[in-house]
Amino acid sequence: MPVDRMLPTQEAADLIDLVRDIADNELAPLVEQHERDSRYPEGLFALLGRAGLLGLPYPDRLGGGGQPYEVYLQAVEELAARWAAVAVAVSVHTLAAFPLLHFGTEDQQERWAGDVLDGKLIGGYSLSEPQAGSDAAALICRAEPTADGYRINGAKAWITHGGRTDFYTLFARTAEGPEGISCFFAPGRCDGLTFGRPEDKMGLHAIPTTSAYWDDAVLAADRRIGGEGQGLHIAFSALDSGRLGIAACATGLAQAALDAAVAYAQERSTFGRRIIDHQGLGFLLADMAAAVDSARATYLDAARRRDAGLPYTRQASVAKLVATDAAMKVTTDAVQVFGGYGYTREYPVERYMREAKIMQIFEGTNQIQRLVISRQLAR
Known part of the structure; x- marks a missing residue:
């Protein structure tokens, strides 16, 4: 619909x-x-x-x-x-x-x-490491200055589209401490860059998620974006916008689950009535619709603040939190509407439910979103 x-x-x-x-x-x-x-x-x-x-x-x-x-x-x-x-x-x-x-x-x-x-160069975002997911300041992948650039050594993890893209926005340590991380526009293929086997994920199977291993890979000096030590500021600025992208993805996924559930409830009959006409199930669908509409409203509110040049960090985290939690609930309820058929691969709702789970995890887990929101309130 x-x-x-x-x-x-x-x-x-x-x-x-x-x-x-x-x-x-x-x-x-x-x-x-x-x-x-x-x-x-x-x-x-x-x-x-x-x-x-x-x-x-x-x-x-x-x-x-x-x-x-x-x-x-x-x-x-x-x-x-x-x-x-x-x-x-x-x-x-x-x-x-x-x-x-x-x-x-x-x-x-x-x-x-x-x-x-224009899509001639497709990009990936390479911030996380095996020991540094939510704690971005704990990065240990290093970018050692050389005479004409940087030598990169270390491992990066959880790269969406890893091994397939043409460039990576790479964050690596150029000095100690939180102010010692820098940002690079790194090529997708170069000597010293290899990728791990794609993760065997619960969902989102068509797009690989991989680790990357940098072993004495050399980047030219003009591949650094911003100043040395500006990396975390750049990363967090980008993530505010990225969280809105995930909120929109979660809302679209939830909308698909709602549409599938409504269509099935209009076709399936029990006790001589369409199941959508049974109040218990009709109310469940109503709650699903309210969750989808609320998710869309939160990401649009944050986006309009962004477009107006207003602060939107808290609103981006609210949108990501609300929309992804809504997607998890709506897709789970969609499986319930389908009954036993929802637990089979004959219908897409079981896939929607599996895909929704990761939305609560990447671009900052929803626990991190609550931390961001509470810190914004404390200010």
Whole structure:
């Protein structure tokens, strides 16, 4: 069921219609088999790039779509309602582009931004390490200065799209302490960079998640984004926006589960009535709809604050927390609506439920979101 959206311009409305068309015709027919086979969607991200969907919230002058964040997020939600793994990869690409687009020099942007925003270069975000997930200040991957650049040594973990992308926004230690982390626009392939076996995940099977191992890999000096020691500031600035992307993904996933549950409840009959007409189940569906609408409202509120240039760190964490918790509940309830069939692979709701769980974990666990929110309140 298409969501009745309130969009700021006719251009934005036309864009969402284009996204729906691509999602229905290019994503929906592939998702079940690709997810079941853990098969990478070859060529799909190039198609999304040609359609202009990989640079939507970035300026026209740099090759982006020049769209407000509230429009970009609704486009991500539409993608997620058909294929969550692809939508997450789009969100991560947008996150990976953030440091270059906001902290890169004019020369760096002129060199790389156009290819990043039109999808010729697909990006991954490489912050986490085996011992440093939520505690980003504990990074130990090192970038040792050399005569003409940096030598990188260390392991990175939980990289969405790892081993498949053309560049990584890499965070590595150039000095001791929290102020000793720097940011790099690292190539996706170079001497000294290898990747681990893709993680055997609960969901999002079509897009690999891997570890990366840097062994005396050399990066040129002009690959550093921002100043030395500015890395954590850049990382956390990017994550505020990235959390909104995950909130939109979670909302799209929840909407898909709600739509599937409503359709099934209208078709299935018990005791001579459609099951949607039984009050107990009708109320369950009503609660699911309220959760989806609330999730969408929270991410749109945060996005509109971002678009207006207002602080939105707390609102981004609220959106990520509310939307991902809603997705977990709504997808679980969708399985319940389907009864025994919901526990089989005959219907997609069991996949939705598995995919929802990771939404509560990446881009900062929901416990970290509560920490961010409480610290913002304490200020």
